Amino acid sequence: MNEPLAESEAPQARNSALGEDALWHILYSLGRDNAHPDKHKCYWGLVLAVRDRMLEKWASVQRQYYENDDKRLYYLSLEFLPGKFLRENLLSLGLESEAHTFLRKYSFSLDQIMDVECEPGLGNGGLGRLASCYMDSMATLGLPAFGYGIRYSYGLFRQEIRNGRQVEMPDNWLHEGNHWLIPRPHGLYPIRFYGTVHEWQDDDGTLRHDWRGGDIVMAMANDMYVPGYRNGHVNCIRLWEARPHKEFVLSSFNAGDYIGSVQEKIKDENISMVLYPSDDAPEGKTLRLKQQYFFVAATMRDLVRRFKKLNKPWDQLPEKNVVQLNETHPSIAIPELMRILLDEELICWEDSWFICQKLFAYTNHTILPEALETWPVELMERLLPRHMQIIYEINRRFLEDVRLHFRDEPDLPSRVSLISDGPEKVVRMSHLAIVGSFSINGVSALHTQILRDRVFHDFIRIFPDRFNNKTNGITPRRWLRQCNVSLSWLLSEHLGCDWVTDLDQLERIRELADDEEFRHDWEQCRLTNKKRLADHIEKRNGITVNPHSIFDVQAKRFHEYKRQLLNVLHIISLYNHLRKNPEVMMQPRTFIFGGKAAPSYWMAKDIIYLINCVARRINSDPHTRNVLKVIFLANYNISLSQLLVPATDVSEQISTAGYEASGTGNMKFALNGALTIGTRDGANIEIGERVGQDNIYLFGLCEQEVLDMRNRGYDPWELYKNDGELREVLDMINSDEFTPGNPTAFSGIFNSLLSGGDRFMVLADYRAYAETHQRIAHEFGDRELWIRKSILNTAGMGFFSSDRAVREYMDDIWGVKPDV
Numbered sequence: 163m164n165e166p167l168a169e170s171e172a173p174q175a176r177n178s179a180l181g182e183d184a185l186w187h188i189l190y191s192l193g194r195d196n197a198h199p200d201k202h203k204c205y206w207g208l209v210l211a212v213r214d215r216m217l218e219k220w221a222s223v224q225r226q227y228y229e230n231d232d233k234r235l236y237y238l239s240l241e242f243l244p245g246k247f248l249r250e251n252l253l254s255l256g257l258e259s260e261a262h263t264f265l266r267k268y269s270f271s272l273d274q275i276m277d278v279e280c281e282p283g284l285g286n287g288g289l290g291r292l293a294s295c296y297m298d299s300m301a302t303l304g305l306p307a308f309g310y311g312i313r314y315s316y317g318l319f320r321q322e323i324r325n326g327r328q329v330e331m332p333d334n335w336l337h338e339g340n341h342w343l344i345p346r347p348h349g350l351y352p353i354r355f356y357g358t359v360h361e362w363q364d365d366d367g368t369l370r371h372d373w374r375g376g377d378i379v380m381a382m383a384n385d386m387y388v389p390g391y392r393n394g395h396v397n398c399i400r401l402w403e404a405r406p407h408k409e410f411v412l413s414s415f416n417a418g419d420y421i422g423s424v425q426e427k428i429k430d431e432n433i434s435m436v437l438y439p440s441d442d443a444p445e446g447k448t449l450r451l452k453q454q455y456f457f458v459a460a461t462m463r464d465l466v467r468r469f470k471k472l473n474k475p476w477d478q479l480p481e482k483n484v485v486q487l488n489e490t491h492p493s494i495a496i497p498e499l500m501r502i503l504l505d506e507e508l509i510c511w512e513d514s515w516f517i518c519q520k521l522f523a524y525t526n527h528t529i530l531p532e533a534l535e536t537w538p539v540e541l542m543e544r545l546l547p548r549h550m551q552i553i554y555e556i557n558r559r560f561l562e563d564v565r566l567h568f569r570d571e572p573d574l575p576s577r578v579s580l581i582s583d584g585p586e587k588v589v590r591m592s593h594l595a596i597v598g599s600f601s602i603n604g605v606s607a608l609h610t611q612i613l614r615d616r617v618f619h620d621f622i623r624i625f626p627d628r629f630n631n632k633t634n635g636i637t638p639r640r641w642l643r644q645c646n647v648s649l650s651w652l653l654s655e656h657l658g659c660d661w662v663t664d665l666d667q668l669e670r671i672r673e674l675a676d677d678e679e680f681r682h683d684w685e686q687c688r689l690t691n692k693k694r695l696a697d698h699i700e701k702r703n704g705i706t707v708n709p710h711s712i713f714d715v716q717a718k719r720f721h722e723y724k725r726q727l728l729n730v731l732h733i734i735s736l737y738n739h740l741r742k743n744p745e746v747m748m749q750p751r752t753f754i755f756g757g758k759a760a761p762s763y764w765m766a767k768d769i770i771y772l773i774n775c776v777a778r779r780i781n782s783d784p785h786t787r788n789v790l791k792v793i794f795l796a797n798y799n800i801s802l803s804q805l806l807v808p809a810t811d812v813s814e815q816i817s818t819a820g821y822e823a824s825g826t827g828n829m830k831f832a833l834n835g836a837l838t839i840g841t842r843d844g845a846n847i848e849i850g851e852r853v854g855q856d857n858i859y860l861f862g863l864c865e866q867e868v869l870d871m872r873n874r875g876y877d878p879w880e881l882y883k884n885d886g887e888l889r890e891v892l893d894m895i896n897s898d899e900f901t902p903g904n905p906t907a908f909s910g911i912f913n914s915l916l917s918g919g920d921r922f923m924v925l926a927d928y929r930a931y932a933e934t935h936q937r938i939a940h941e942f943g944d945r946e947l948w949i950r951k952s953i954l955n956t957a958g959m960g961f962f963s964s965d966r967a968v969r970e971y972m973d974d975i976w977g978v979k980p981d982v
């Protein structure tokens with residue numbers, strides 16, 4: 163299909179320019195013959211030509227920020243998941259048709275050359291992708307925004323499936339270099355670790371502190387550019403890379419210890435070597451804390467350097483800047499800024515603290531107790547001795563205040579303390595982030611309510627005005643315009659092109675749901691997308707799937723709370739039903755899974771193994787394989803997601819109510835016309851409100867019912883005894899049915915499901931889930947009904963644009979204004 167939309171009307175005069183520039187770069191920047199460029203050369207040449215155009219805009223936008231004395235937003239995140247750049251940047255800059263013209267000359271399609279690009283996997287899942295969606299919206303809204311993170315040499319591991327099991331392979335995404343990333347080897351910042359704190363008295367007799375000695379690692383910037391959508395605006399994400407302080411320690415070099423001194427250098431570079439692969443469960447490793455401090459310290463240096471250029475008094479720092487902390491991972495920024503103000507700028511405690519508390523804002527993304535970050539005091543004291551002192555002092559003053567205001571609650575101070583006393587004293591990073599920020603937000607209405615009622619209940623009373631909700635959003639550029647070309651084409655035909663930056667316009671297709679021709683076109687678009695996915699499955703998994711079957715997709719990180727298990731249990735029961743009733747007519751279904759498990763999360767890895775074993779069995783059974791297929795797509799990432807999302811009929815969002823802070827996958831699928839089967843959790847609730855309760859399949863216990871059941875005592879054996887169909891499925895898992903000769907392969911899973919301690923209460927929702935699926939299969943068969951619902955899903959999803967979310971942050975928290 164041709165590329166649609168306005169940019170095809172771009173002036174012809176420029177058509178040759180991009181291609182000419184690409185050829186120029188192939189010769190002069192890459193040093194390769196440009197006579198008959200292959201697809202690699204075409205790709206790299208185009209990248210450089212596109213980059214030139216971005217850089218020009220970026221430079222003028224930066225100048226403008228200074229000229230207009232704009233307030234700046236710093237978005238600090240340990241993760242970003244931008245996905246592939248070329249198509250996105252061409253689209254944003256309006257250069258797609260020029261690129262096509264160039265590529266056609268050499269008989270390549272954009273799809274073909276996109277294969278050359280490596281996707282940066284600098285994040286685990288939702289949290290990192292959210293950061294990238296927000297960067298896109300900030301650029302599209304023209305905000306003076308700066309993303310900050312780490313340039314990991316190795317991103318999230320590549321997942322292979324061998325004999326049904328996940329195997330982790332290194333993701334060496336920079337092996338061919340990456341021209342989207344511009345290194346800035348001049349002006350590195352020294353970052354200190356360990357060392358000691360010296361006290362001294364200044365002329366007034368004030369006690370001062372000076373952090374000295376220890377190890378120094380250098381932070382080098384690598385800049386990644388983010389163009390706004392067709393608005394001439396370009397922002398940047400600055401990713402810090404660790405570099406050795408000195409190339410060689412000369413003394414040991416002279417002493418003959420050549421290898422020793424090189425090893426020293428390698429140790430320093432370790433800091434930005436690899437992304438930690440745990441999602442929703444932090445790892446308490448020293449290297450991880452080093453990563454956090456390394457990137458935060460370099461970022462605060464940048465902020466202070468730019469502020470000093472303005473020659474303004476320090477109390478204006480929060481008037482000219484705001485720092486959004488994406489989770490607690492960067493929250494060490496709070497004591498770091500305190501250290502700079504106190505020890506380097508010699509500002510008094512009260513003024514320094516006033517500045518900090520007006521600068522920082524914190525977003526919480528989880529209520530899972532094991533995901534709330536803590537660091538051992540002992541480790542902090544060694545690695546960051548001055549910061550630990552400052553944290554103690556913040557805590558002392560804070561608790562003094564709490565005692566004063568809540569005299570009759572003697573237990574309150576220990577509950578809200580930044581330091582928890584247990585067998586091991588730890589710093590609670592969320593408490594630090596709350597006390598040091600002027601705004602604390604959750605990421606969906608339900609999530610924020612849970613923060614208020616339970617997780618941070620004590621803090622609501624202490625800081626009632628700080629808490630607020632910002633329901634997540636996704637960028638319509640990548641998650642509709644780019645990934646679903648055929649549907650975008652259809653939408654633009656009826657709505658014009660403005661929906662790309664004004665997603666509420668989708669409301670206007672509501673009435674078209676009654677238009678038979680429109681419904682027909684809609685169905686054709688969906689079928690095109692499903693066929694494309696079917697081809698991919700054929701190629702990757704060697705399995706033929708029926709594009710007319712229900713494509714039922716659960717793609718997300720593997721975690722017990724997300725309950726991929728509930729999905730598999732139900733698939734097995736469908737399989738049993740089919741085997742026992744070979745004569746029944748069943749709606750053909752294709753169940754598709756994608757997602758990675760943290761390498762040390764054994765239960766999650768067993769669940770992947772179970773899915774693959776069940777898939778092998780079902781897909782090879784001649785009695786059922788025409789109606790039931792199970793596919794596991796390896797190495798789920800942004801690119802795969804872009805293929806999956808537009809081809810999905812049923813989106814599985816089935817976390818135990820109360821556990822998924824928001825979810826954003828749920829938004830991507832529904833925006834593209836999938837119907838959601840989901841629990842009343844996270845943003846699912848709000849999606850239901852927007853698309854209409856008739857157009858979503860919500861089932862199972864709500865959050866309050868989960869709590870009640872837990873309090874009453876959850877008894878999965880009772881469910882096992884009373885539900886024969888479920889019992890049969892569980893007994894199969896607990897036998898060698900799917901792993902011939904090995905009856906205990908899944909006994910861990912079986913035991914967890916039948917333990918009264920199953921926090922995620924998988925079996926409690928089983929019956930409701932199975933019944934809902936039955937309803938779905940029935941309604942999918944009624945094509946008119948289904949397509950209507952599909953249209954109404956897309957129509958109702960405007961609210962979930964990240965443009966809306968970023969606007970809310972901008973108005974309610976940041977106080978920054980578009981610079982356009």
Ligand code: GPW
Pocket residue numbers: 286287288289290292440441442443489526527528533605634822823824825826844
């Ligand atoms: F645990 N999320 C994530 F809160 O992807 F830090 N990784 C994480 O480490 C955490 C949260 C953390 C996700 C949430 O699970 C998801 O519900 C939410 O939609 C997403 O963050 C973006 O807010």
